[in-house]
Amino acid sequence: MSDTEHSHYPACYRTLAPGQIRVFELEPGDPSAPIVGGLVPQSIDGEPYEAVSYVWGNQRDRRELVVSGSRLSVTVNLHGALTAFRHPKSTGEKRRLWADALCINQEDLPERTSQLELMGRIFAQAHRVLSWLGWDEGEEGQRHTLAAIRFIRDFMEDPDAGILEARILLHHDPNVLGTVDPTLPPLSDEDQLRFEDQARKWKSVKVFFGIEYFHRTWIVQELGLARKAIISAAPTPSDNQALELDVIDWPLVGSFVKFLDYSGASLVTHLDLRSWVTHHILMVWETNDDGTPACDFLTGMHWARILGVTDPRDRVYSLLGHPYAVVDGELIVKPDYTISCGVLYTKLAANFIRKTKKLDAVKLVDHEVDPCLEMRVWDPGDEGIMPSWAPDWHSINRTTPLDYPIDAADAEDDWIRIEGDTNGTPGKPLPQLIVRGWVIDEISAVSHRMETTDFPVTNVAREKAKEHPFWLNRVWEVAFPTNGPPDRDALAVLESLSLALSFGIRDADEKVSKAGLNQTLEDHHRSFAAYVLQYHKLWSDANEAGDRGGYLPVSSMFDRLPAKVQRVLRLRAAGASSAGFLECMTWPSMCRVVYRTASGLVGMGSRISRPGDIVCRLRGSDELMTLRRVKGGSQNAPIPCAFVGPTVVPSRVKKGVLDGGAFGDEPAMFRVI
Known part of the structure; x- marks a missing residue:
């Protein structure tokens, strides 16, 4: 021009x-x-x-x-x-x-x-990236920003001691239901001062991570690619007053939020800290030991979904600086503000599937509502229309991407097909994904949607305030119903449930999961046993206090277990802490459901999972998937269905087994609309 x-x-x-x-x-x-x-x-x-x-x-x-x-x-x-x-x-x-x-x-x-x-x-x-948080508004804003910066610096000098000190906030919170838990002993004068000191400091941290800057999509690339980044804020200046910047290095902030997510997830959820949002920025840019990116472009897109953006197309364009945005020497998509976000997201998913022969894009689908079960056509008046198998990166992500430590099937398949128009031509049918694999089973029962606030075991008052008090009882009734077959192995089901909640596997020589702490299988069993017994004690405390409110189950989950299983759990829990299990399962289980299949398999999957959905093993995906049959569709190959989401069924994922036939699964082809 x-x-x-x-x-x-x-x-x-x-x-x-x-x-x-x-x-x-x-x-x-x-x-x-x-x-x-x-x-x-x-x-x-x-x-x-x-x-x-x-x-x-x-x-x-x-x-x-x-x-x-x-x-x-x-x-x-x-x-x-x-x-x-x-x-x-x-x-x-x-x-x-x-x-x-x-x-x-x-x-x-x-x-x-x-x-x-x-x-x-x-x-x-x-040379350097200068990150501007904005003016600290008023005395309180200035006080919180400066206090948070000082606290983060001090905390990271000894984070283990810092998180131990902060746990007093988990167990003594006078703001629950406006009352104090009568089952708890009163705090000593010294502990009351500790509680007030910690509450004041963590309030500043909460205000700090609530600043709008940490919640915008474009900063993911701006901070992630920086040689050096400095976070800055300042009090609103008055005439001719010298500016005093409050500054902290971005890497130190990053180390703080990573530590909290991996070692203090229960504290983060209890205090409703938004620090985990900032951690998402870091996860986009994580590297392997050899310096190569550990996070692929699509997963990076998923982590950034929680962040705000004005134009939904910038969900993609704001991350084009990521190393894996380039495939075969070219950007996977070119910036184009003339197409709808639905077309853009579909083209992005289709391009990755075609170029890699993998279903990594499909693994990141996280529907907020049930997918449409009817064949649809491109509509220029509908910005968000797209196939059920294409992730809507503009919807807020509420789940941690599944990441099995071992593969469930061949991770690539040259046979994968995408049929139909991916360019958004008005009136043409949306493209369909043709894949092959195996049907494992059909879902027969589903739990409530689990929330991070469900998981910490604190005190009776806090438990009573939860939307799902004694959530483990509710989930156990789905996994192991009271009226189920008498020959079931309660311990096997219990272990499968505990592994599903943390994306776990069964191989004793491997770490249990990639989420949270790096626990061995033995450590996982011990910490889960301690968690079950901790919940049993909480139920016993509430029961002995004579609280017969509707929130309290008739019996403890532990009491419903056979005596021999109770003995195993008590033996495992001896000297163990529930913290390891809690930190491993908090983020993986968030906003998901537990389900039981017709044959009694226990799994965890998408929050929109329903009875009748089919659990499948698909070639081209190293994780299991859930599909929903299209109403009125033919039962002949390929099976017409909509995509529900990825899922985990620990008992059907075994190291070195990539063919569903080894488990007796039924071979099938699927046409995903």
Whole structure:
């Protein structure tokens, strides 16, 4: 495009050559002085610059600045970042910054698209990334931000001691139902001071991770690709007052949230901390021991689904800097704001399936509502329409992706087919996925949807306040119903349930699961036994207190077990802690259900699982899947069905066994609409 064609744009925007960016040379100034600077074109790997990471914020709340002699308006958040990051007037030094809303001509769609493809390189090449949380509003906001930063620094000097100290908040919470649990002894004066100190500190942490910055999709790439990133905030400045930035290194924040998720999941859920959202950013960029990415592009997309974005297509485009966004030397999808998000998500899933001959994309489907069981056509008026097998990355993810430690079937299959139109042509049928595999069984009973708040075992008052008090009793009734066959092996079912809840396996020489702590099978059995007995004690305490409310089951799950199984559990639980099991199962079980199949298999799967759904082993997927037969569809091959979600059935996943025939499963072909 010529400069003549750019004439309707502000004069500061001149045509960029391929591979070029603009850098804003920010003039020094005092906090209250106007923002002044100039845009300078250069190659990405030219003169050093720093990239600004921030949240755009309210588009209507804007401030003016002078750019290369032209007046431009930017959001108040960017204006605040430029104010905070510019050098004081006394230094006389310009600061070379890159900020998307300023350095890209937002009114020029072709330029936006071409610069979008460079975004990953822009942040990777930056000398440093300056992350702006925004102004600390008022005394309380300033106090919480600064207190949280100081607390995180102190906590990470000895995190094990820190998490041990924080556990007092789990067991003594006077805010439950506005009362105090009568079964608990009162706190000593010293412990009351400890409780108040911890409550104050963790409130600041909660406020800190609730800041909008940590909940926006674009920062995933901006922080993940940074050579060095500094998190900054500051009190709202007054006239001629020197700015005092509150700063903390991003890697230290990252270490803090990872530790909490792996060693303090029960605390995170109990205090309703949003720190786990920040952990999702880190998981997108995790690496193996050899430095290669441990997280593939699609799983990275899944982790980012919890984060906010204005345009749902940016769910994909904001992560194109990820190493695995490139397949066979090309981006898996090109930025294109002319297609709907439904078409984009379908094309992305189809491209990965076709190029890799794997069903990794399908493994990330996480339906919030039941899939449509009718054949549909592309409708340009429906932004979100897509096949049941394509993940809707704009819906909020509520589950941890299944990640078996061992394969359930061949992870690749050259036979996989996608039939139909993936370009969103109006009126054409949505594409169908043709796969082959085995039918394992049909689901016959399903539990309630499990929530993270269900899992911690604390005190009677806290248990009574839960939506699903004594959740383990409810789940056990599904897995091992009272009116079931008399010849069932209760211990085998119990072990299978405990493994399903943590994506576990049965091989004694392997770690039980990739989620949470790295427990051996023996450690897993011991910590689960301790968990069952801890719940039994809680039930006994409530029962002895004479509380006969509807929340209290008639009997404890433990009391319903055969005497020989009770003896095994008591033996295993001796000297063991329930913490290991709880930390391993909290995130995997969140927003999923436990089910029992017609033959008595126990599994855990999608929250939309229903009786009648079929559990399958599919070639091209290293995990088991759940499908739902299409009403009125033919029962001949291939079986017409909709995709429900991935699932785990520990007793049907065995190391080295990839063929369902080894278990007597029925071979089948499936046409997934």
